[in-house]
Amino acid sequence: MLAAVSDDEPRVLTINDGRSLPSGPFGSGDRSLQSSLRTWVERQTNHPVGYMEQLYTFADRDRTDGNTDRRIISISYLGLTREAGASRRYAATWRSWYRYFPWEDLRQSDGKLIEKLIVPRLRGWARQAVDKATQAERAQRIDVVFGQGGHPWNAELSLQRYELLYEAGQVPEALTKSAAEATPIPGEPMLHDHRRILATGVARLRAKIKYRPVIFELMPETFTLLQLQQAVEGLSGQLLHKQNFRRSLEQQDLIEETGEMSSETGGRPARLFRFRKQIVLERAFTGTKLPLARTR
Template sequence: MTTSAPSSDAIAPAVVIGLSAVVVAVQGHEPKVFIVRGAEHALAAGVTSPNEDGDALPFGPFDPVQHKTLEEGLRIWVRDQTPLSPGYFEQLYTFGNRGRYAGQRDEAKRVVSVGYLALTHEKASAEKSERVFFGSWYDYFPWEDWREGKPRILQDAIEPGLKRWIAAGETTDEKEHRHLRAQVCFGTGGAAWDEEKVLERYELLYGANLVYEAIRDKGMKVDYVLVPGRSMLYDHRRILATAMGRLRGKLKYRPVVFELMPSEFTLLNLQKTVEAIVGHRLHKQNFRRLVEGSGMVEEVAGKKSAEAGGRPAALFRFRRDVLLERPAPGMKLSASLGA
């Protein structure tokens, strides 16, 4: 039996691969993510922005002719859209759900985005621009910052919204399932808060129609107040949530925090950087003992910090030999609220 060859239309590319970068820095003890506002992220798939001035991640299409690898393509887009040159890149996840891009004109094409996490300690002058800048990632996820205790947004907006969503379940089983999800993700009912579940919490808020992206993507109109927090174009807030959870988890078994530090630093600045990322306070003495006993840092002989406002502190640097000495050097973190 013979079959006819497919027409040229039938073999036209149905998938467009996009490359998204979550470029993270810590500045002034605040975790920042590089934002490109009003960027042309339309690709060749006919994607249009519902809000041309919305916040987005550095992003661009993968060109199989010009880009030898996915990471090379991403580095080119980061170089073109930002003044940064991060050294650390890590692939996060591949995002390919249908309907990811509100406003996409060509529904025959699926936009698949490969997300990357990039870390840098560069302080770019572009942070003061209205179009490209470092924005605090807690502006997009205000419920993730527990450094000053439980965020009020949880009791004022999220917990009431989730209670309404749970009560709207059509069956007893559905209500119980929703209640369990809320407990696991947000620590309601006395359950523990897991700082790594950033994506799970965002997905729950999205599914409960409590964040702007859900209303936008589903074309809904609601008569209740949405959970505060800056929205992002397309599904870039979902990609940012993935990066936040990944980085929080990775701190515990890899020394990636030093990619965010200058070559020399005080232990206090190192602690403040870790606290900024994980979103809660750490016990100062325990942290110092942990770091000094881990073999990950060494004191810089004869040098002290020149920071004002107190006694000069000893300066330290990262010991890269620890990567050869231990298979998983990281920080076993424990919260100390109010410490």
């Protein structure tokens, strides 16, 4: 899964008229899997891939043909690139990832799709459970995962949301054909488990931008603070508080001014910034804290 941001929209490279993620067999070259994969992707897209990480390895029974003796091993990756470059070899196109997960975008709609359509459907599914315990468990999962009943919305739960919809038979990929057939929930399906992989990548990326400066892999060399904010908003699907966003940037020392200004947007010109690459060396970007003590 290769991601980029353009026009404030997070995008993903797709093939097969948007129904598949790019994939291919790995060559038996000399180098590591990661580096040959990088070369492969860069040939396809004409653009360097700044950041790459493994998502997950599936090694389940052969899913394509009837052969049950072999396992097919699929190793999925998440890659970030700076621009939505053109593909050379086949018809690859960049699509907004909200085309596949419209409910993940809370920037404008504020979750009307979720409250009006998705949650009611899921509640119906929850009621269908045979015993009370399962009903309660489903109801709770719906609340937690879709931010209902007092629970806060959590952008990083995109995979859990997709899985819940899948279990409830509300996406066309699910074998259980239920109400989905009649009036499917908005959001285009993909072939095989590709939409699931996409949901995994979205979750991973949304989690990652909080503690690692990977957002800059998606930005042009120089950018304004608003552009940066809108990129983050695009990825997380939520609007951010502008002043606080800037304050946290200042504190972290991640960026520096270029000295130039941009006046492309019409309003007051904004200063241009660039990412301080050195910061990656200066700091160890990792998680949160435990209640430490110097001594006991």
